[in-house]
Amino acid sequence: MPTRALPLFGTRRSLRVLERNALVYRSQWLMLLSGFFEPLFYLLSIGIGLNHLVGAISVHGRLVNYATFVAPGMLATSAMNGAMIDSIFNTFFKLKISHTYDALLATPLEVEDVALGEVWWALVRAAIYAASFIVCMVLLGDAGSPWVVLCWPGAILTSFAFSCLGLAACTYIRSWQDFDLVTLVQLPLFLFSATFFPITLYPKWLGAIVSVSPLYQSATLLRGLALGQFDWIMVGRSAYLVILAFVGLHVASRRFRKILTP
C-alpha cells in the first residue's frame, strides 16, 4: 500500500472544529457582542477626545484629521487583540485544562486539522468584528475614502497572522502565570507600532525596529487601503503577514502534535 504524506496544514475536516466552536459559543453570545462594542468605544473615545486636540496629519502629502489617521491603526490593533486573546487564552484552556482536543483526536480529525480549525474560527470572528468596525468608521466619518472597504480583507489578514502566531505561542505557556508574558509582548507592540502617530516621528534606529513589528506592517497597510493610497510595498507588507501566519501555523501544528500525541 503506498504511503501517503499527511497534509502539512490540515484538511477539510478542520471545518468541524469551526462548527464546534460556533456551537459552544452560541451559549456565550454576550462575549461575541462585546467584540462589536470594543471598536465603537475605541473610535468614539478618539473621535470625541483626541480629534479636537490634535491637528491635521499629513499622510503621503494628503492632510487628514487625526481620527481618520488613527482609525486604521485601531482596526489593526483590534484585529490583533481579538485574534491573540482567542488563540492564546481559549486554546490554552482547551489544550491543557478541559482536554477538549483529546476527545477530538479520538475521531478522524488530525492534530493539524485542530490547529487549522482554530484559525478558521479566529478568521470568522475577525471578519465579523472588522466589518462592524469599518461600518463604525464610515458612520463616524473616519473613513478616508471609499477604498476603506478593502480594510476588511486587510484586517482579516492581520487576524490570520496574529491568530497563527498566538496559537504557536500558546503551546509554550505552562501555567496561567505565563499570560503576563503575553501582555509583556502585546502592550509594547500596541504602543510602539506607529498606530497612534507616524513612524517618521521615531528616531531612525527605533523606526527600524518598529518596521519589523507585524502590527506596524498591518496598521500601515490598512491606512494605505483606507485612504486609497496604493503602492507596491503593500504587496510586501501583505506577504510578510502571510509568511508569519504560515510559520506560526506550522510551529503550532508541530507543538500540538508533541503535546497531544506524545
Added chain:
Amino acid sequence: MTNDYVLEARRLVKRFGDFEAVRGIDLSIERGESFGFLGPNGAGKTSTMRMISAVSQPTEGTITIFGLDPSTHGPEIRQRLGIVPQEDSLELELSVRLNLEMFGRYFDLPRRVVRERATELLEFTQLSERANEKVDNLSGGMKRRLTIARGLINRPEILILDEPTTGLDPQARHLLWDRLYRLKREGVTLIITTHYMDEAEQLCDRLVVMDRGTIVAEGAPRSLIDRYSTREVVELRFASDNHEAFHDRLAPFAERLEILPDRVLLYVHEGDATLREIHASGITPSSALVRRSSLEDVFLHLTGRSLSD
C-alpha cells in the same frame, strides 16, 4: 482459512524519553472478540490503548488495524473505531444531546443521521430524560455512560474502552456491563483495560495480563486461573502482625502460599478440607475464608504483587 484479525501488533514499544512504558508486546485480536488488558496502574495499558486507537505512534514495532497502517491511515482507521478514554473530556458547556450530535459531526455524518443516532444512544444508555441538560449537572456514572454513547455515534466496528468503570458505584458498573454485553452480542469487537478482576472475568473472552510494560500471561480468564492458580483459596488472618512466622507451619497444607501484609493465602484444591486440617493441627487463625480462585490470584502469582498496589 486465515483468522479474521481486526488488529495485529508486533514487537510494540513505546518510550517517553528514558522511560519505556511498553516493552515489545505482540497482540492479535479477532473480529467480534472481547479482549482485555489487565494490570495495575503504570503497567503500560493506557500507552498501549493509545497506540491501538491510532492516536499515538509506537516508538518501535508495527501495528495494523483493519489491515491498515495507523501512521498513514489514522483518519480512515479512527472513522471505524469507538474510543472511550479514561478521561471523559465532554463538552461541559453543551447539553447531553448536543455532545453526541457534535461528536457525530466529526465523523462527517449528516445532521439528520446524528440526530437519529443521538436519540437511539440516549435511549440505550438510559440518558433520554437528561437529554437537554448541561453535562456539568450529570453524575459521574451518567458522564461515563455519555462518553460511551459518544464512542458509539459512528457505529464502530471496534469499541476501545480505557478503565470504563473506574470510580463508579456498583449499580452504575452493572448497568455499563449490561450495555457492553449487548454490544458484544451485536458483533462489536470490544477492547477493554481494567484493573478490576471481576470486570475482566465478566466481560472478556480473552485477556492479557500486563506488568511493567510487558505481557506476562495470555488466555481466557478461566484458563488463566486453571493454569496459574488452584481451584480454591483459603484466606487466613491472624491476631499477630507477623504473618511470616506462620509460613513454615502452613506450607505443608497448600500447593503454594502467599504471605500478604494483612493475610495469608493458601492455594489448595479443597478449601474446606484444608481448613479442617489446619484447625485440627492446632493453628487458630482469627478469621478464615474459603473462596474460588480469581484473576487476582493469577496476577499475584505472576507478579508477586497484588493489583491494588
